[in-house]
Amino acid sequence: MDRKDVRILVVDDEPIMSDALKQNLSAEGYRVDTAANGAEAIELFDQAGHHLVLCDLMLPDMDGMGVLKHVKDTRPSTEVIMITGYGSVTRAVEATKAGAFYFVEKPFEFDQLHILIEKALERRALVTETENMRRQLSTRTEYFNIIGASKAMQNIYETIESVAKSDANILIVGESGTGKELIANAIHYNSHRAKKPFIKVNCAALPKELIESELFGHTKGAFTGAYADKDGLVQHAAGGSLLLDEITEMPIELQPKLLRVLQDRSYRKLGSEKTYAADFRLITSTNRMPADAIREGRLRDDLFYRISTITIHVPPLRERTEDIQLLAEHFLKTYARKYQRPITGISQAAYARLFAHSWPGNVRELQNVIERAVLLAKGNKIEPHDLPFDNGSLPGGGTQQVAWDVPPNMTLEEIEKFVIERTLQRTGGNKQAAANILGIYRPRLYSKIRKYKIDLNSLGSSS
């Protein structure tokens, strides 16, 4: 805040004193009012709401403590500096207990007072900022690209806010498409490591035998095919954060090694005895319940305890339907702009469908549904028939029959790619659901997605 915007109230019954203070502080650039007694001070303060009050402890009509109390009761963010006569230290201490920032004893040096004033204003700015932030958070509909005003999302924003700055390991648990990656981003970009790299590794997408060398690097000749030394992703993440996505897909044999790295904060490259310092903040995510993964022998419990210092549970969209409208409007705006379509809203009837749907693919599915509707809509509103589940059948419902017209002269590989894409569309991008329908394990689906270079975010939904 500029000094010319800072309003200071000087309360002192000795005109020599208050005039001197007014002159001196005005010369410093502050806006200064003076009051000669308590009643006048309170009246002026109630009108102008000063940022700082300098108040004599001994006033003709009332005790300076009375002014202090009034100020702190009506505007807690205003700082008060008490001015005391010689020998009233005990009362002055009492005043600081009642909320005065500090007290100065007469006679004092102006320089000393200037420093105090600056300190008090700094503290005021800090307190006000924290309060504003708290107020904003409690009614926030958006946070670092994450949209959502539900209580569950508010809690997530607050958790991110309070843990991002620490180096605590964070586990994010939630169904596919709930926004785990957005949350991971918010944590990293809110942390002290924000300016350093944020490395993301999808444990399900990497071939099992490559994960270790990808993560920790290898030396030349460490295994067949290791033609040169290679730094691991852990090295690339130095100083920054590492996201291990789908942590339950990390090969169980590799998990003790990761655990050791987290414990010792050091690691070795494959084929080398040399140790390097591991300096990264670990964020992990999974769309399986960790307890299930542990029971099924996919996740070691000791690793789980290590990585889940803080666990963030992201509820599925069907459990926070109050966010559907906000999200739908957000995606509508985004895609209307992107495709230059004159769509301005969603009809009541279409909303009714959106609310009734169970969203197995969560926010990603909603995003795809709106994207498609923006492209299909004839009028300027999205109507029920622009939605893929118009006839009451749900995309991703296993019984739905879809006639797929497979063009002739396709190779088997092209057909496989086609079928995978269509299945992913049906599930709104939910890979687990798609893998289930296709009858293959998820890692296998991933390797096919990689092989055919299928871009999940460009699929849109099927009808």
Ligand SMILES: Nc1ncnc2c1ncn2[C@@H]1O[C@H](COP(=O)(O)OP(=O)(O)OP(=O)(O)O)[C@@H](O)[C@H]1O
């Ligand atoms: N709260 C949200 N606000 C805005 N967009 C969201 C929100 N949640 C998810 N999305 C969008 O939905 C898509 C999926 O989100 P994200 O990749 O973060 O999900 P995920 O939980 O990591 O899914 P998966 O388990 O499949 O990796 C992204 O395009 C993302 O931008």
Ligand SMILES: [Mg+2]
């Ligand atoms: Mg993800």
